Amino acid sequence: MMKCINFTAIRDRCLSLSFRSAGLKSTITTLHGGDTTIHCWIPKTQNPSKPNLILIHGIGANSKWQWDPIISRVTRAFNVYVPDLLFYGESYTSRPERTEEFQGECVMRTLEGVGLRGKFNLVGLSYGGFVGYSMAVRFPEAVERVVIVGSGVSLDAEMDLEDGLFCSKNIKDAASVLLAQTPEMAKELLRIAFYKAPNTNFVPSCLIRDYIHVNLNPLFHFQMQE
Incomplete structure (x- = not known):
């Protein structure tokens, strides 16, 4: 029996093209001695005159699906970094930790690994709000402003x-x-x-x-x- 076309996979590839058109490139960072892999979209060219912005997605889809509607607009004003949280996209770990604190630590180490220096602004959507909140608590010297959207952190x-x-x-x-x-x-x-x-x-x-x-x-x- 012939397999049907996977429209979701096609849409996913189109979203990758959209992110690249917005000036981002795909990167893979390994952490914890190779036990953890984090995929992140980062600027093709870092503009020192722009502030840094981290977009953290929520449950239900990888970063491309949730942030594509605004990605071409925010990249005009910010150096944008868009990680895939663990178990989304190409991000994965064999370690047993499953907390938002561990997710936040992995995002922070990834940002350091791709060369992000200085303070950054952060937007967390839904579950990403929990991750972003934990990052702001743990790394106050790096997180300048936090926007939490649709997330019950309290x-x-x-x-x-x-x-x-x-x-x-x-x-x-x-x-x-x-x-x-x-x-x-x-x-x-x-x-x-x-x-x-x-x-x-x-x-x-x-x-x-x-x-x-x-x-x-x-x-x-x-x-x-x-």
Whole structure:
């Protein structure tokens, strides 16, 4: 049986071209004696007159998918660095750590490895907000300003869930929705996440399955190892 075209993979390649057109290049940095690999988009040419900006993505897709809508605009004003967090894109570790503090430490060491010097501004989206917040706490001498978008950094996970603030009863139930591994769970996530949820009844499951395979399969490893 002939395999269908993977439109998600094609879209992913187009996003890579978009990042390159915005003046960025793809880099790989190895840490912890080769146990950790971090992929990061960095400026092709560093402009000393521009401030530095770090964009940290959230759960659900790698950095290209979440930051492409603004990437061509922010690169005009900043030296932009866009890492893929662990278990997204080409970023991976064989070490057992799974905290946002460890993610932040890996991002910081990667920035140092690619030659970033001096202070930088940071934007963290959703889960990336937790990572960015931990970086600001741990590396105050480097982080000048932080913007946190849609991220509950003040959340007390256990207490707030128990008090009924969220529809999920515990962290494990929330993770099973956020880290959707089937088309059905992905549709459920959209119904929960949007006030006016899009109608997913007519979206072929094969397209959603391709998206999960390209963007979310590494997260299954992240979830199972926690």
